[in-house]
Amino acid sequence: DAGVTQSPTHLIKTRGQHVTLRCSPISGHKSVSWYQQVLGQGPQFIFQYYEKEERGRGNFPDRFSARQFPNYSSELNVNALLLGDSALYLCASSLEGSDQPQHFGDGTRLSIL
Protein backbone atom coordinates (compact mmCIF):
# COMPACT_ATOMS: atom_id res chain seq x y z
CA ASP A 1 0.00 0.00 0.00
CA ALA A 2 1.16 3.51 -0.74
CA GLY A 3 2.27 5.63 2.16
CA VAL A 4 1.78 9.37 2.54
CA THR A 5 2.85 11.12 -0.65
CA GLN A 6 3.90 14.74 -0.89
CA SER A 7 4.65 16.98 -3.83
CA PRO A 8 6.82 18.55 -4.91
CA THR A 9 9.87 17.02 -3.23
CA HIS A 10 11.95 20.17 -3.59
CA LEU A 11 11.04 23.77 -4.27
CA ILE A 12 12.97 27.01 -4.55
CA LYS A 13 11.19 30.33 -4.12
CA THR A 14 12.14 33.94 -3.48
CA ARG A 15 11.04 36.21 -0.66
CA GLY A 16 7.52 37.54 -1.03
CA GLN A 17 6.29 34.74 -3.24
CA HIS A 18 3.65 32.21 -2.23
CA VAL A 19 3.78 28.43 -2.31
CA THR A 20 1.33 25.52 -2.31
CA LEU A 21 2.40 22.13 -1.03
CA ARG A 22 0.33 18.99 -1.55
CA CYS A 23 -0.26 15.82 0.42
CA SER A 24 -2.11 12.58 -0.21
CA PRO A 25 -2.81 10.53 2.92
CA ILE A 26 -2.67 6.80 3.34
CA SER A 27 -5.82 5.18 1.96
CA GLY A 28 -8.48 5.10 4.68
CA HIS A 29 -6.90 7.87 6.76
CA LYS A 30 -9.15 10.87 7.21
CA SER A 31 -6.87 13.02 9.36
CA VAL A 32 -3.99 15.04 7.93
CA SER A 33 -1.49 17.10 9.91
CA TRP A 34 1.23 19.48 8.70
CA TYR A 35 4.58 20.07 10.39
CA GLN A 36 7.58 22.30 9.74
CA GLN A 37 11.04 20.90 10.42
CA VAL A 38 13.98 23.24 10.53
CA LEU A 39 17.42 21.68 10.15
CA GLY A 40 18.64 20.19 13.41
CA GLN A 41 15.29 20.32 15.17
CA GLY A 42 12.21 18.19 15.60
CA PRO A 43 9.06 18.84 13.59
CA GLN A 44 6.81 21.69 14.76
CA PHE A 45 3.03 21.34 14.45
CA ILE A 46 1.30 23.70 12.01
CA PHE A 47 -2.22 22.36 11.36
CA GLN A 48 -4.43 19.34 11.69
CA TYR A 49 -7.48 18.65 9.51
CA TYR A 50 -10.11 16.00 9.91
CA GLU A 51 -13.10 15.54 7.63
CA LYS A 52 -12.23 18.86 5.96
CA GLU A 53 -12.42 20.76 9.24
CA GLU A 54 -9.46 22.42 10.94
CA ARG A 55 -9.03 20.77 14.33
CA GLY A 56 -5.85 22.34 15.53
CA ARG A 57 -3.41 25.09 14.73
CA GLY A 58 0.11 25.63 15.97
CA ASN A 59 1.92 28.87 16.67
CA PHE A 60 2.35 29.99 13.07
CA PRO A 61 1.35 33.33 11.49
CA ASP A 62 -1.72 33.83 9.34
CA ARG A 63 0.49 33.62 6.24
CA PHE A 64 0.14 29.87 6.72
CA SER A 65 -3.16 28.29 5.70
CA ALA A 66 -4.35 24.86 4.72
CA ARG A 67 -7.36 22.97 3.53
CA GLN A 68 -8.53 19.41 3.11
CA PHE A 69 -10.46 18.09 0.15
CA PRO A 70 -13.33 15.56 -0.02
CA ASN A 71 -10.84 12.83 -0.96
CA TYR A 72 -8.90 13.71 2.26
CA SER A 73 -5.88 15.08 0.40
CA SER A 74 -4.61 18.39 1.67
CA GLU A 75 -2.80 21.55 0.65
CA LEU A 76 -0.60 23.83 2.72
CA ASN A 77 -0.32 27.42 1.49
CA VAL A 78 2.26 29.93 2.62
CA ASN A 79 2.05 33.57 1.50
CA ALA A 80 4.62 36.35 1.56
CA LEU A 81 7.50 33.93 2.00
CA LEU A 82 10.33 34.88 4.34
CA LEU A 83 13.87 33.51 4.48
CA GLY A 84 12.94 31.86 7.77
CA ASP A 85 10.30 29.75 6.05
CA SER A 86 13.08 27.62 4.57
CA ALA A 87 12.47 24.18 6.01
CA LEU A 88 11.26 20.66 5.38
CA TYR A 89 7.45 20.60 5.38
CA LEU A 90 6.03 17.29 6.48
CA CYS A 91 2.56 15.88 6.11
CA ALA A 92 1.26 13.08 8.31
CA SER A 93 -1.95 11.09 8.14
CA SER A 94 -3.71 8.98 10.71
CA LEU A 95 -6.92 7.18 11.47
CA GLU A 96 -9.55 8.95 13.55
CA GLY A 97 -8.51 9.55 17.14
CA SER A 98 -5.72 11.48 18.75
CA ASP A 99 -4.22 8.26 20.10
CA GLN A 100 -3.59 6.85 16.67
CA PRO A 101 -0.06 6.98 15.24
CA GLN A 102 0.65 9.59 12.62
CA HIS A 103 2.50 8.35 9.55
CA PHE A 104 4.69 10.84 7.75
CA GLY A 105 5.58 11.45 4.14
CA ASP A 106 9.12 12.34 3.10
CA GLY A 107 8.29 16.02 2.96
CA THR A 108 8.82 18.97 0.68
CA ARG A 109 12.16 20.74 1.02
CA LEU A 110 11.43 24.46 0.61
CA SER A 111 14.31 26.86 0.06
CA ILE A 112 13.75 30.61 0.08
CA LEU A 113 16.33 32.80 -1.66
Added chain:
Amino acid sequence: GESVGLHLPTLSVQEGDNSIINCAYSNSASDYFIWYKQESGKGPQFIIDIRSNMDKRQGQRVTVLLNKTVKHLSLQIAATQPGDSAVYFCAENNAGGTSYGKLTFGQGTILTVHP
Protein backbone atom coordinates in the same frame (compact mmCIF):
# COMPACT_ATOMS: atom_id res chain seq x y z
CA GLY B 1 9.67 18.07 25.05
CA GLU B 2 10.26 21.12 22.88
CA SER B 3 13.09 20.98 20.41
CA VAL B 4 15.89 23.38 21.18
CA GLY B 5 19.22 24.21 19.61
CA LEU B 6 21.14 22.71 16.74
CA HIS B 7 23.35 20.29 18.66
CA LEU B 8 21.52 17.03 19.08
CA PRO B 9 22.59 14.46 21.67
CA THR B 10 24.52 11.61 20.12
CA LEU B 11 24.86 7.93 20.92
CA SER B 12 27.52 5.72 19.34
CA VAL B 13 27.33 1.95 19.69
CA GLN B 14 28.92 -1.14 18.19
CA GLU B 15 26.89 -3.43 15.98
CA GLY B 16 25.20 -6.07 18.10
CA ASP B 17 25.09 -3.94 21.26
CA ASN B 18 21.83 -2.84 22.83
CA SER B 19 20.98 0.87 22.56
CA ILE B 20 18.98 3.00 24.95
CA ILE B 21 17.69 6.39 23.86
CA ASN B 22 16.13 8.64 26.47
CA CYS B 23 13.57 11.41 26.30
CA ALA B 24 12.17 13.76 28.91
CA TYR B 25 8.73 15.18 28.20
CA SER B 26 7.32 18.35 29.65
CA ASN B 27 3.52 18.08 29.69
CA SER B 28 2.17 16.06 32.60
CA ALA B 29 -1.19 15.90 30.77
CA SER B 30 0.34 14.00 27.84
CA ASP B 31 -1.13 10.52 27.58
CA TYR B 32 0.11 9.19 24.26
CA PHE B 33 3.73 8.83 23.18
CA ILE B 34 5.42 7.78 19.96
CA TRP B 35 8.99 7.05 18.90
CA TYR B 36 10.05 7.94 15.38
CA LYS B 37 13.19 7.17 13.37
CA GLN B 38 14.30 9.71 10.78
CA GLU B 39 16.93 8.93 8.19
CA SER B 40 18.65 11.60 6.14
CA GLY B 41 16.38 13.01 3.45
CA LYS B 42 13.30 11.17 4.68
CA GLY B 43 10.33 11.83 6.89
CA PRO B 44 9.95 10.41 10.41
CA GLN B 45 9.15 6.70 10.40
CA PHE B 46 6.84 5.28 13.10
CA ILE B 47 8.59 2.79 15.38
CA ILE B 48 6.36 2.17 18.39
CA ASP B 49 3.79 3.93 20.55
CA ILE B 50 2.59 3.66 24.13
CA ARG B 51 -0.39 4.99 26.02
CA SER B 52 -0.18 6.34 29.53
CA ASN B 53 -2.07 3.40 31.01
CA MET B 54 0.99 1.25 30.25
CA ASP B 55 4.59 1.47 31.44
CA LYS B 56 6.15 -0.90 28.94
CA ARG B 57 5.48 -2.04 25.41
CA GLN B 58 7.52 -4.33 23.20
CA GLY B 59 7.85 -4.56 19.46
CA GLN B 60 10.26 -6.32 17.19
CA ARG B 61 13.74 -5.62 18.66
CA VAL B 62 12.39 -2.47 20.35
CA THR B 63 10.97 -1.77 23.80
CA VAL B 64 9.50 1.49 25.03
CA LEU B 65 9.43 2.29 28.75
CA LEU B 66 7.30 5.05 30.23
CA ASN B 67 7.84 6.55 33.68
CA LYS B 68 5.06 9.05 34.28
CA THR B 69 6.32 9.96 37.74
CA VAL B 70 9.45 11.59 36.36
CA LYS B 71 8.04 12.25 32.87
CA HIS B 72 10.61 10.06 31.16
CA LEU B 73 10.42 7.87 28.09
CA SER B 74 13.07 5.51 26.74
CA LEU B 75 13.53 3.43 23.63
CA GLN B 76 15.59 0.27 23.84
CA ILE B 77 16.88 -1.30 20.64
CA ALA B 78 18.20 -4.84 20.92
CA ALA B 79 21.10 -6.11 18.81
CA THR B 80 21.59 -2.74 17.11
CA GLN B 81 22.41 -2.90 13.42
CA PRO B 82 24.08 -0.37 11.07
CA GLY B 83 20.66 0.18 9.47
CA ASP B 84 19.44 1.54 12.80
CA SER B 85 21.69 4.60 12.40
CA ALA B 86 19.39 7.62 12.24
CA VAL B 87 17.94 10.45 14.32
CA TYR B 88 15.38 9.25 16.85
CA PHE B 89 12.58 11.49 18.10
CA CYS B 90 10.09 11.01 20.88
CA ALA B 91 6.73 12.75 20.48
CA GLU B 92 3.91 13.35 22.94
CA ASN B 93 0.23 14.19 22.68
CA ASN B 94 -2.58 14.92 25.05
CA ALA B 95 -4.97 12.59 23.24
CA GLY B 96 -7.67 13.00 25.82
CA GLY B 97 -7.62 16.76 25.70
CA THR B 98 -8.28 19.32 23.02
CA SER B 99 -4.91 19.18 21.31
CA TYR B 100 -6.24 16.58 18.87
CA GLY B 101 -3.44 15.53 16.53
CA LYS B 102 -0.82 17.96 17.75
CA LEU B 103 2.34 16.01 18.39
CA THR B 104 5.07 17.78 20.34
CA PHE B 105 8.50 16.45 19.41
CA GLY B 106 11.61 16.18 21.53
CA GLN B 107 14.97 17.44 20.29
CA GLY B 108 16.09 14.13 18.83
CA THR B 109 19.09 11.84 19.39
CA ILE B 110 21.57 10.87 16.70
CA LEU B 111 22.31 7.14 16.85
CA THR B 112 25.44 5.92 15.05
CA VAL B 113 26.08 2.19 14.81
CA HIS B 114 29.63 1.11 13.98
CA PRO B 115 30.16 -2.22 12.20
